Amino acid sequence: MSVNGVEWTPGMVCVFDGLENVTGRVVQWYEQRLESMKAGEELREQNHPHLAERPHLDGSFTTSLPLSLNPQSVELPGGIELVEAEPIVDRKSVFVGRACRISDPSQVIAFARVSHLITEQIARQVPLILAFLMADRRVTKAAHPIINAWRCQLAAPTVYTHPPDNGDDGESAAGGRLAHLLQILDVKDVLVVVTRYFGGTLLGADRFKHINQAARDALELGGFIELGLREPSLLFNQGLIGGKWVESKSGATISVFNPATGEKLGTVPEMGLEETKEAINAAGRAFTTWSKTTAKQRHDILIKFYNLMKEHDDDLARIITHENGKTLAEAKGESAYSASFIEWFAEEAVRTYGEHIPSPFGNIRNIVIKQPVGVVSILTPWNFPSAMIARKLGAALAAGCTTVIKPPPETPFSALALAELGRRAGIPDGVINVVTTQKNVNDVAKEMCESKTVKKVTFTGSTPVAKLLYKMAASTIKKISIEAGGNAPFIVFDDANIEQAVEGAILCKFRGTGQTCVCANRIYVQSNVYAEFASRLAERVAAFKVGNGLEEGITHGPLIHDRAVEKVMRHVNDAVEKGAQILVGGSRIDRLGTFFAPTVLSDVPANALVNDEETFGPIAALTKFETEEEVIKLANDTDVGLAGYFYSRDVGRAWRVAEALEVGMVGANTGLISQTVIPFGGIKESGIGSPCNWSTILDLSLLGREGGHGIEEYMNTKLIAFGGL
Numbered sequence: 001m002s003v004n005g006v007e008w009t010p011g012m013v014c015v016f017d018g019l020e021n022v023t024g025r026v027v028q029w030y031e032q033r034l035e036s037m038k039a040g041e042e043l044r045e046q047n048h049p050h051l052a053e054r055p056h057l058d059g060s061f062t063t064s065l066p067l068s069l070n071p072q073s074v075e076l077p078g079g080i081e082l083v084e085a086e087p088i089v090d091r092k093s094v095f096v097g098r099a100c101r102i103s104d105p106s107q108v109i110a111f112a113r114v115s116h117l118i119t120e121q122i123a124r125q126v127p128l129i130l131a132f133l134m135a136d137r138r139v140t141k142a143a144h145p146i147i148n149a150w151r152c153q154l155a156a157p158t159v160y161t162h163p164p165d166n167g168d169d170g171e172s173a174a175g176g177r178l179a180h181l182l183q184i185l186d187v188k189d190v191l192v193v194v195t196r197y198f199g200g201t202l203l204g205a206d207r208f209k210h211i212n213q214a215a216r217d218a219l220e221l222g223g224f225i226e227l228g229l230r231e232p233s234l235l236f237n238q239g240l241i242g243g244k245w246v247e248s249k250s251g252a253t254i255s256v257f258n259p260a261t262g263e264k265l266g267t268v269p270e271m272g273l274e275e276t277k278e279a280i281n282a283a284g285r286a287f288t289t290w291s292k293t294t295a296k297q298r299h300d301i302l303i304k305f306y307n308l309m310k311e312h313d314d315d316l317a318r319i320i321t322h323e324n325g326k327t328l329a330e331a332k333g334e335s336a337y338s339a340s341f342i343e344w345f346a347e348e349a350v351r352t353y354g355e356h357i358p359s360p361f362g363n364i365r366n367i368v369i370k371q372p373v374g375v376v377s378i379l380t381p382w383n384f385p386s387a388m389i390a391r392k393l394g395a396a397l398a399a400g401c402t403t404v405i406k407p408p409p410e411t412p413f414s415a416l417a418l419a420e421l422g423r424r425a426g427i428p429d430g431v432i433n434v435v436t437t438q439k440n441v442n443d444v445a446k447e448m449c450e451s452k453t454v455k456k457v458t459f460t461g462s463t464p465v466a467k468l469l470y471k472m473a474a475s476t477i478k479k480i481s482i483e484a485g486g487n488a489p490f491i492v493f494d495d496a497n498i499e500q501a502v503e504g505a506i507l508c509k510f511r512g513t514g515q516t517c518v519c520a521n522r523i524y525v526q527s528n529v530y531a532e533f534a535s536r537l538a539e540r541v542a543a544f545k546v547g548n549g550l551e552e553g554i555t556h557g558p559l560i561h562d563r564a565v566e567k568v569m570r571h572v573n574d575a576v577e578k579g580a581q582i583l584v585g586g587s588r589i590d591r592l593g594t595f596f597a598p599t600v601l602s603d604v605p606a607n608a609l610v611n612d613e614e615t616f617g618p619i620a621a622l623t624k625f626e627t628e629e630e631v632i633k634l635a636n637d638t639d640v641g642l643a644g645y646f647y648s649r650d651v652g653r654a655w656r657v658a659e660a661l662e663v664g665m666v667g668a669n670t671g672l673i674s675q676t677v678i679p680f681g682g683i684k685e686s687g688i689g690s691p692c693n694w695s696t697i698l699d700l701s702l703l704g705r706e707g708g709h710g711i712e713e714y715m716n717t718k719l720i721a722f723g724g725l
């Protein structure tokens with residue numbers, strides 16, 4: 001039987017949900033009713049104050065919404081077809097929907113595999129549509145209640161309504177009517193999840209809050225496993241160009257996996273040169289207006305952005321854990337860190353002071369002003385899927401620049417969620433663009449570095465890639481900031497507090513399962529305290545609980561992928577071949593996912609690979625030393641210089657060592673140096689200059705320095721010599 005374009009036959013799976021077309025119908029229906037009732041009171045209600053704020057969607061509500069589910073963007077197995085469904089309207093309710101028809105019941109399992117992609121898309125659209133509908137009093141009056149329903153196959157017919165009862169019988173009445181309708185139509189073997197979001201006269205923001213919880217409950221009840229987000233609408237599987245969520249031109253996609261389970265989380269578009277050019281052009285166009293906003297306007301929008309990040313911090317953290325693997329506690333830490341950059345730079349926006357320089361000529365006044373550099377290309381790594389973007393994005397936006405972000409293919413969802421929150425905060429179309437790519441990375445990165453529209457490139461990642469981008473950016477003498485790899489020495493002198501040193505080593509070495517750029521890579525321990533330090537460290541590391549970061553009690557998550565596990569294994573094998581002992585761990589953990597056992601190696605010779613290359617994994621490699629002079633030489637014997645740490649209670653030694661270490665950042669008696677407020681960055685091949693988050697308060701003499709993510713790095717300095725006085 002066909003009703004409103006949907007085949008309501010048993011054995012078919014329907015995913016029902018509020019979508020386009022309904023608006024016009026509902027409004028028309030209501031206007032007819034209004035006319036017939038000639039009710040002045042209802043007209044007055046249009047101006048009710050709680051409806052004043054319109055949601056993000058603009059445009060006339062009578063136009064059809066550009067929110068249709070695009071079948072091309074979901075890889076559907078054969079025998080599964082997405083169906084356009086007209087809304088079903090009865091006298092009191094509107095059942096709006098999108099259906100997925102499965103011709104062969106055996107395909108239900110295949111459907112289950114892709115259903116989360118479909119439902120993610122749907123779930124993302126629901127709040128927007130409902131917000132859109134809610135913003136117009138006539139719609140909300142007319143659609144009492146509007147129902148959002150997911151329908152899928154189950155053994156027995158069930159109707160579930162959410163919220164179950166709020167003292168207003170709207171939802172149960174609606175659920176009852178839908179159940180009745182299905183009964184009349186002889187539809188069996190279905191689960192209908194009915195979620196009712198508004199109705200009656202009790203409309204307001206409090207009612208709207210239920211939408212996301214309802215969508216989540218419905219998805220879970222329908223057996224659709226998604227990331228357990230409160231607001232699934234933060235998940236995007238498209239890139240963002242000029243304010244539009246878009247697929248790749250080729251239709252190709254990149255699969256994104258959870259490193260803890262190997263489970264495919266979803267896909268994002270495999271974009272290429274053409275999309276990159278479009279994104280750069282969009283950013284170029286947006287620059288003409290964004291750069292003209294006042295610092296205060298940008299401050300206010302960034303504060304909204306920050307507040308949204310705080311509001312959604314649980315969801316942002318869950319996305320990080322799913323795609324990166326770090327524990328939920330660490331992911332929450334990263335999410336807070338990430339938001340703090342947006343807050344910091346909001347506050348910096350209004351402090352981009354200029355200067356007056358007295359002229360030797362009586363008829364000239366020298367004024368120095370700051371102006372945003374232009375379009376900024378942002379390329380980031382997977383180890384901090386959110387914070388490494390926010391550190392750059394916050395500064396760029398605050399300065400008045402527009403951006404093209406290329407997130408890593410391993411962790412694109414955090415980047416896309418950030419971009420969405422930026423949009424919701426009111427950042428205009430084209431100011432943030434996100435180009436996702438993997439195979440086409442060479443073409444995309446080349447364009448991002450060489451395009452004449454781009455005026456600055458900012459990169460965080462490995463040193464070899466940094467060198468490639470540096471060369472490319474040189475072709476147009478762009479401003480560049482580089483945050484590259486490290487090989488941090490961690491030195492324990494015999495006058496150290498050993499307990500604190502062990503604690504510092506745990507924090508520093510094993511943060512993110514050893515996958516941070518400032519992780520200790522080489523641990524040098526003075527011979528007198530070597531045995532004590534090694535045994536205490538080994539005892540602590542043996543107690544780690546390794547596993548899926550979403551689970552309670554897990555202290556350390558997986559490595560990002562197999563290549564990372566192989567590199568760690570290679571470093572362990574090499575050290576052991578050269579005479580090192582394994583005190584703890586030393587091998588891959590035999591389970592699903594890319595896990596390596598946290599490892600402590602002792603007696604690692606100076607010429608071991610682990611002392612030479614950044615391991616980026618959970619190996620604490622201990623090497624014994626005798627004198628301060630010897631260990632400084634060992635510590636500095638590397639081409640990179642990001643962070644260095646030492647533990648000593650001798651004040652004179654502390655100064656000597658801090659000054660002697662060839663690094664951009666020193667931790668003296670601490671293993672944790674990362675903070676929003678510091679000048680984060682390295683020297684030698686770890687980066688260019690010293691990034692200065694606090695650079696606006698620096699003397700102008702520092703402005704010529706390269707590198708870093710302080711707001712000055714995103715601004716040009718211009719002299720205006722006023723003459724003819």
Ligand SMILES: NC(=O)c1ccc[n+]([C@@H]2O[C@H](COP(=O)([O-])OP(=O)(O)OC[C@H]3O[C@@H](n4cnc5c(N)ncnc54)[C@H](O)[C@@H]3O)[C@@H](O)[C@H]2O)c1
Nearest residue numbers: 379380381382407408445460461462465483484485486517
């Ligand atoms: N100094 C810092 O602040 C800092 C912070 C975080 C990470 N890192 C470094 O990042 C590295 C780990 O991250 P990663 O593995 O994602 O680094 P990576 O260099 O492989 O990737 C970084 C970014 O560059 C892109 N990329 C990869 N190959 C490219 C190519 N040929 N051309 C252009 N772009 C390319 C990636 O897609 C990603 O977006 C480590 O070396 C770590 O020390 C440094």
Ligand SMILES: O=CCCC(=O)O
Nearest residue numbers: 383384516517518674
């Ligand atoms: O991965 C390195 C950078 C993370 C941090 O800011 O501590």
